[in-house]
Amino acid sequence: MNTADQYVKAIYLLQEMENGPASTGALADRLGVSPASANEMIGKLESRGLAEHEKYKGVTLTDEGIVRARDALQTYCIIERFLANVLSVDEFRAEAGDLEPVIDDLVAERLDTIIDRNAECPDCFDPETDACCHLDVPAEPVETEEQRAD
């Protein structure tokens, strides 16, 4: 998945969570890049007609951007499902994020032939847990009183 697709996917998920434009800061945090890099890519997305940026409000995807983002999200879902269901990787969310830049849509499509993906994909994706809602996400370890005392 190329860098532009990773950006439109992240903007799409932030828009879903915030129910409005995605702020540059939140976008930079989500992608682990500097705000300057995020701004530069937002400019490129704007020039390609994939996003619109409004000062002090944030970035919003255009209809074309939404289509691209949903395709990218589907590819990401395939990678997550493949890691979780075929390779039995517990940390499938973190690993999917690492592998995402190196896995092409074409490759994801072929991996898709051996996984059982839900027909509603990518609407099944939960931006809060960063995972398909049909996958079992390991619970975050809860800190006990004794551990806190340590």
Place this chain on the structure above:
Amino acid sequence: MSVGHRVSSDHQLARLLQIGIVLEEVVEARSYHHYQSLDDAPALDPEIESLLEHAAAESAAHRERLEELVDELDAESIPFEEIEALVQAQYGGTDPDDFDDILYDQLANEETAYKFYDDLVGALRASEATFGIDRDHLIDVLVEIREEEADGVEEVTKVMNDRS
């Protein structure tokens, strides 16, 4: 999450090689499945039969080479039987209608594998990370496999052109 095309750790490399193994297993299982389905065809086509036989054998050879690399990284491979069962489960009821379908699927297999190795080689060359296996040997093996996939694309395309 990381933005950019780089491979930075043994763990990530092993995972990508595992994905390569699974892709080869998918090709092998699908070729075998297609090959079996030829038995039911009204007339066997020796050219397609030979193509599928060669594709399955080549994927098995690629898988073994990738498994050797994964072993060196002290990671595990996914047994072929597991992938074969998944291919059968998802593939049942969607048998190809005719030889053209088989050839298109075979072309998609070869093109996908080529793209995977090409991206992986690119990501390795863009990375300055040191791995638990010899970097030059790793890239040489992946480039050789990639070139064989390119030959495969050419071979299937030729058969398709001859038949049209």
